[in-house]
Structures are given as C-alpha cells and as structure tokens.
Amino acid sequence: MTVKLVYFAWVRERIGKPEEEIDLPDDVKTVRDLLSHLKTQGDEYEAALQYPEVIRVALDQEHVEHNEKIGSAREIGIFPPMTGG
Amino acid sequence: MTVKLVYFAWVRERIGKPEEEIDLPDDVKTVRDLLSHLKTQGDEYEAALQYPEVIRVALDQEHVEHNEKIGSAREIGIFPPMTGG
C-alpha cells in the first residue's frame, strides 16, 4: 500500500524534505511500526526519529496514539509537539 | 456633627431625594446606629431601610461594614447591593 508522509518543523528539516510517498511493508501495521521502519531508512531519518516517544502522528489529519493501526489512512503527518498559539 | 448623606437606586427613589445634610445625634456612633436612626425619620425612610441587612454603606466613598464607626466621615453613601458590570 502506498501512503503519503508529510513532515513538519524539525522533523521536516532533519529528514530534508516536506513529504514523500512510500510503499508500506506488510509488517508495518501500527504507527509505532511505521516510526521504527522509517528510522532504518538512513541517517537523516535516524536523526529525526531518534526519540520516537516525542513524535506526534496524524492519520488523515487526525491525531492518533502510536498504538493506532494505520489501516486505510492515505496521508500520515509526522511532527514534533506543537507550539502554536 | 453635620454629614452629607447620598442615596442611590431604590434607596434614593424611596427616600425621595438624592442627598441631604443631617446633624448626627450624639448617640449615633456606628453605621448600624445611623441606619436605625434614619428609619425613624418618616415613612419614606422606613420604606427604604426596612431590611437594613441588605443596605450597603460607604464612608467617604469606601465600603464599610455596619459595625464600622462613622468617625470623622464627611460623606456617607447609602445604597442597595450593586448590579453593575
């Protein structure tokens, strides 16, 4: 399954691109699985996702916990804790 | 001693005037004494001060409790609970 990943703030800067399409490996079921998988994709991913517990994820623009199943989500947002307002 | 009494809202309407100067009798020491004294001054005062416990009093434009001594206050405000804002 192909999904669109979108990155923001220092996650975007460290990975070095704002978005990309990837094919999800069959064994990537949850958000946590996805973060672990991405971390193995190179130094830039390792730098961005070094502490996965602080990373926030949205499936189709809704916040989810790391144990959430990715299911049929088409767009996955990956970003640091928010600092707006 | 002469003091200026100023009335507001329904206290003013019932007494029928916005202010007056009176001579304080010697035995009027506290705010409570003053309210009791005024109540004997006619039906309009009786109507205004029927329930003295709800009446608020300010000495020289500062809120005081009924047991406060009048002392050297020159202006005594007498009015119902406030409803601004």
Added chain:
Amino acid sequence: MTIVPLIRVQAQDFDIRAEIDALTGGRHDIGAVVTFTGLCRDEQGTLSALELEHYPGMAEAEMRRIGRSAIERFALLGLTAIHRYGRIAPGENIVLVVATAPHRQAAFDGANFMMDFLKTAAPFWKKEHGTNGSAGDWVAAKDADDRAREKWR
C-alpha cells in the same frame, strides 16, 4: 515602575481597538491581551433599555482599587476598565476590561478577577425598562455574582 489601571466612567461608547492599542502600542513585552465586553441583552424581547446609575467619584475610586489589586495579584503589564452609565439599549456595550500580560493565564485571570469584583463592589445599579412601557424595576443582585468572587480567595 508601578503600573496603574486606566479607569473611566462615561456615558459614551468605547472603541475596543483603540483601548487595546493604548496598552500595547510600541511595546514588545506583551504576549497576551484578554478583553471582556459586557453588552445589554433584550431578555427575549422584553427589555427596551437598561438605565445605569452610578456613584460619581466612588465608582472610579472603587474600580481603581480593584484594578490595582488585579495588576498586583496577576503581575499584569496593563489594565483598562471602562464602565458606561445612563440609558443603554439592547446590543450596546456596558463595560470593557482589557488586561495585558506576558502570558495568557495571567491576562485571563486579570480580566476575570476585575469583572467579578466590579460586579459586586463597584457602585453601579441597573434599572430595566420593559418593552411594554413599564416604568422599570431595579435589577436584583445575584447570589451567583457573590459566589463568583469566592474563586479568588
């Protein structure tokens, strides 16, 4: 430098943007501005106007006392409070509070505190005039307003 509250009691309306600008203009240390505006409601069409009476001199003095407490308690950078008197129609402004602070909770608390004490301690009284031409009743003080003060103990 001691920060003093800006207090006005007036018949005319106020301009909220001008009042905010007066507190924030030219400074770069304010992170939060909270305003409260109180308006006249028509009470489901039964009210044609409010008439606001006040104790001249004491109204300003009491608002200033409350404002000084708010500035000190919440470390506000500025505080403005304006209360109108006279006849006020439904939809019109009655009262404005503007509180500024470095951070948001102080600004919220400052404005909220100012309003809770203004309601129960500033010498203003409201009379309601009905759309049926009734001469008008004085608004009764609300227990809820006295209780609202308790949260600041």
Added chain:
Amino acid sequence: MTIVPLIRVQAQDFDIRAEIDALTGGRHDIGAVVTFTGLCRDEQGTLSALELEHYPGMAEAEMRRIGRSAIERFALLGLTAIHRYGRIAPGENIVLVVATAPHRQAAFDGANFMMDFLKTAAPFWKKEHGTNGSAGDWVAAKDADDRAREKWR
C-alpha cells in the same frame, strides 16, 4: 440551530473589532464577549521574528474540532479563532479567539479552553530568529501548556 466555529488560518493580520462585530452585529442575546489575542514578544530584545509553520488542512480541521467542543461545553453563542502563519515580528498579532455567550463565565471559559487546546493540539510550530542573526531554533513545547489542559478534565 447548531452553532459552528469560525476558523481561519492566514498570513495577514486580523481586525479584532471586525471579528467581534461579525459575531455580535444585529443580535440582542449576547451579554458577554471575551477575546484573547496572542502577540509576538521580543524576549528582552533577543528575538527579531517568529516563523510560524503549520499543517495546512489539519490546522483548520483541528481548530474546528476544538471550537466545536468549546461551543458545546460552554453553550457559547459564537466562537471565532484565527491563527496566522509565516514570519511575525515582535509586537505583531499571532492568534485571536473571540467567544460570545449570554453570561461572562461561559465566554471566559470558552476562550480560555480554546487557547489551551489550540496550543497543545493544533498543528503549528514556532521557530525563533535571533537579533544576533542566528538561523533560528524551534521553540520547545512547554510542560506548562500540557498542564493547562488538565484544568478542563
């Protein structure tokens, strides 16, 4: 009738008076308007600008979710939230919330709730640019902002 929050995410500044008028104009049932404006501070002269990044689409959607919760929870009569993005200089506006209600505490709570959740759940990120020409650091999320949400449990 369901009341829906008015949500905007924009680069340009906002006009607080126009936003208040949009919620209050022509109605006579609103007794209280509370506004919150968040401004860019210069951090004792060390900050030359904030750069605000957001997640287009999700920023609006999340603000709308928070706004709907605020309207329902506090029975608001109206709620507007506007968040800017891009480069913002000290003294400039960042965010505006306007909440209207029949009575004051609901308006205060509605605006305060909206801000607490907007800070921690709406996808915006601030980068600080220093007056010393430094490239800029991302602002760290504050524990105090997470704790601020706890008061609404």
